[in-house]
Amino acid sequence: MSTSTFGFHVAIIMDGNGRWAKARGRPRRFGHAAGARAVRRVVEAAPAYGITTLTLYAFSSDNWRRPRSEVDHLMRLFTRHLRSERDRLVAHGVRLSIIGRRDRISDLLRQGIEDVERHTAEGTSLHLRIALDYSARQALLEAALSLAATTKTNDIGDPRAGFEAALSRAMHADAAPDVDLLIRTGGEQRLSDFLLWESAYAELLFMNVMWPDFGNEHLASAVQAFASRERRFGRVSPPPTEAKGRLRTARAIP
Ligand code: FPP
Numbered sequence: 289m290s291t292s293t294f295g296f297h298v299a300i301i302m303d304g305n306g307r308w309a310k311a312r313g314r315p316r317r318f319g320h321a322a323g324a325r326a327v328r329r330v331v332e333a334a335p336a337y338g339i340t341t342l343t344l345y346a347f348s349s350d351n352w353r354r355p356r357s358e359v360d361h362l363m364r365l366f367t368r369h370l371r372s373e374r375d376r377l378v379a380h381g382v383r384l385s386i387i388g389r390r391d392r393i394s395d396l397l398r399q400g401i402e403d404v405e406r407h408t409a410e411g412t413s414l415h416l417r418i419a420l421d422y423s424a425r426q427a428l429l430e431a432a433l434s435l436a437a438t439t440k441t442n443d444i445g446d447p448r449a450g451f452e453a454a455l456s457r458a459m460h461a462d463a464a465p466d467v468d469l470l471i472r473t474g475g476e477q478r479l480s481d482f483l484l485w486e487s488a489y490a491e492l493l494f495m496n497v498m499w500p501d502f503g504n505e506h507l508a509s510a511v512q513a514f515a516s517r518e519r520r521f522g523r524v525s526p527p528p529t530e531a532k533g534r535l536r537t538a539r540a541i542p
Contacts, residue, residue: 295340298510299467299483299490300330302344303474304498311498317361322500324369331382333504334414337511341415341464345482349389349423363397366420370400374407381413388422417464424484431458459485466490469514473499473506491517 302323309319327344334342347362354362377384386401401420435454467483467490477494479487491514497506520526 295465296338297341297343297465297467297469297486298334298339299343299470299487300345301470301472301474301480301482302326302346302499302502303472303476305500307474308498308500316358317365319498319500320362320365324365326500326502327369328373328376329503330507331377331414331416332380333507337507339414339511341417343387343417343419343464343467343483345419345422345480347388347420347422348481349421349426350481352392352421363394367394367397367400370397370404374404377404377408377411377416381411382408382416383411383414384408384416384418386418386420387427388420389426390421392421415464419482422482424479424481427459428455428485431455434458456485469493469510471495471510473497473502489519489521491519 305319305323306316307319308322309316312318330344331342346366351362352359384404386405390398390401432455435451435458464486467487470479470483470487470490471493472478473495475494475496483490493510493513495502495506495510518526
């Protein structure tokens with residue numbers, strides 16, 4: 289299985305909560321609650337598959353366009369979930385980071401995030417990243433703006449190569465490697481503004497299972513499908529094993 293020496297990074301667009309609930313004649317929030325239980329299952333199962341970084345798309349910046357009642361419900365669910373999962377995450381050695389904007393969420397949720405991030409900071413079995421009020425385009429824009437504000441042209445050498453490396457560092461501020469495998473559940477086949485920079489060479493897997501039904505067996509089959517793919521990173525044949533560690537910025541390799 290070809291992953292970078294920085295670990296095995298799986299990212300998931302958790303889609304299908306609403307349809308799962310509708311199929312059962314229940315309100316959408318019923319699907320989100322079941323989705324939260326699926327999150328717990330996958331987090332607990334991930335290390336056994338060699339996954340070192342797991343990024344879950346919980347709320348996109350475009351999700352603010354949903355009905356107010358659903359948005360409020362999701363925000364309360366995130367707040368409760370963080371509080372109730374904190375000690376379990378610590379016990380499992382999981383380090384939790386939240387990626388995305390923090391200036392539009394409630395103080396209570398922001399404090400909850402800071403509390404869990406602080407308590408789990410020493411976790412080494414899995415880096416769990418939850419994307420909340422997240423937009424990949426926004427993240428790129430922010431990284432570019434902060435570089436423009438802080439970097440002089442002669443700090444980065446050759447403008448093109450230097451800027452790409454500097455931007456890559458800015459995008460990987462929390463030291464997560466590029467995405468190896470990106471899964472979307474729910475049957476749709478799009479990226480929805482998720483990790484666009486980090487997924488440049490990700491293997492994509494679109495699964496028909498609705499997120500609340502996602503369990504160990506789906507993760508197993510996703511990892512198996514990934515293992516059977518040949519990753520060439522633009523080459524004719526897969527790169528030699530010793531070069532894999534540098535594939536995080538594969539395009540920089542001549
Ligand atoms: C997409 O399904 C799901 C979301 C926008 C919310 C994701 C939230 C969870 C999985 C719940 C808890 C998460 C955490 C991190 C505690 P959808 O509502 O768009 O489903 P649909 O496409 O069937 O309508």
